Amino acid sequence: MNLILLGAPGAGKGTQAEIICEKLNIPTISTGNIMREAIKNQTELGMKAKSFIDSGALVPDDIVIAIIKERLAQSDCNNGFILDGVPRTVPQAEALDRMGVRIDKVVDIEVADEKIEKRLSGRRVCEQCGSSYHLDFKPSAKEGICDKCEGKLVIRKDDQPETVRERLRVYHEQTEPLKDYYAKQNKLCVVEGQEEVADTTALVLKALGN
Numbered sequence: 415m416n417l418i419l420l421g422a423p424g425a426g427k428g429t430q431a432e433i434i435c436e437k438l439n440i441p442t443i444s445t446g447n448i449m450r451e452a453i454k455n456q457t458e459l460g461m462k463a464k465s466f467i468d469s470g471a472l473v474p475d476d477i478v479i480a481i482i483k484e485r486l487a488q489s490d491c492n493n494g495f496i497l498d499g500v501p502r503t504v505p506q507a508e509a510l511d512r513m514g515v516r517i518d519k520v521v522d523i524e525v526a527d528e529k530i531e532k533r534l535s536g537r538r539v540c541e542q543c544g545s546s547y548h549l550d551f552k553p554s555a556k557e558g559i560c561d562k563c564e565g566k567l568v569i570r571k572d573d574q575p576e577t578v579r580e581r582l583r584v585y586h587e588q589t590e591p592l593k594d595y596y597a598k599q600n601k602l603c604v605v606e607g608q609e610e611v612a613d614t615t616a617l618v619l620k621a622l623g624n
Contacts, residue, residue, distance in 0.1 A: 415440065415494045415622070416516055418501070420592060421523035423572075423581045424534040425607055426614055428546075430523065431498045433615050437624065440494040448481050449473065450544075470572065470580040472502055472588060479509045486515065494518075502589045507596070520596040521621055523614065525607035527582050534578045538567040 415438060419427040431442040449467065452460030459477055466473045478500055486495065497517075501507040510517070525533075536549040538558075542565030547554045554560060558567050571577060596602040603621035608614045 416497075416518050417495070417622070418497045418517055418520040418596075419523065420520055420589070420596075421607070422525060422527070422530050422585045422589075423578070424530040424537075425523040425525040426611065427498050427523060429611055430521075430615060430618050431496045434496055434618065434622070437619070438494065440496060441490050442496045442498055443482065443485050443491070443500075445473075445478060445481060445497075445499040448485060452481065468571065470577045470584070472584060475503065475506050475509060478502070478506060479513070482510075483513060501592060504591050504595050507592055517596075517601060519603060519622060520592075520601045521618055522593055522602060522604045523607045523618070524604060529607075530582060531575065531578055534573045535569075535575050537570070537573045539570050540565040541568050542566070 417434070419431055421427050428442075428444065428446075431444065434440075435442045449460065449463045453464045453467075454460070459481055462477050463473045463481075482497070482500055485491070501510055533548070533551075536551070538547045538549065538554075539545070540547075540560035540563065543560060543563045545560055545562050546552070547560075547567055554567060559565075560567055572581065593602060593604075605614065605617045605621055608617070
């Protein structure tokens with residue numbers, strides 16, 4: 415099954431992707447992770463993407479599609495995949511269609527903006543291993559220290575309040591039109607994001623027919 419997860423930054427797409435990935439045994443293709451890896455390795459595409467990410471802007475379509483195209487060609491995508499964080503614009507969706515990437519279902523996780531601001535400003539990430547935590551929902555055992563590798567937990571630049579508000583504005587303006595795009599193809603399922611992760615998961619799996 416080839417899936418796309420839609421939803422504002424912080425709506426819980428990454429968490430749901432991990433669960434679906436295990437249940438259906440298909441990989442999650444997270445552009446955020448692929449780009450962060452490319453930036454860390456200072457690849458040509460990574461350095462191009464970095465300047466846009468740092469300012470809270472969207473990375474241009476040609477860079478995103480090049481990264482995705484490379485990844486989908488790998489053998490672990492043969493039985494399906496989950497796209498997390500792409501497409502972000504209608505032109506990107508059209509580019510995926512032109513590339514012949516077949517999408518079976520698009521799950522949109524809806525969460526109110528004020529809840530998202532609270533979620534994201536509490537997020538912390540280990541600067542060594544990349545594990546994610548949250549001050550309210552998933553705190554580490556020792557404050558500011560990663561449970562897995564004892565690395566330092568930091569707030570990502572794109573989780574800072576002013577950047578979050580800008581990301582939400584960009585989402586509503588540029589990404590939300592995708593709902594109409596996929597609704598017209600009869601592929602869209604809308605799921606209301608719940609307070610508890612497990613409750614959201616139950617709704618997502620129901621939408622997927624599992």
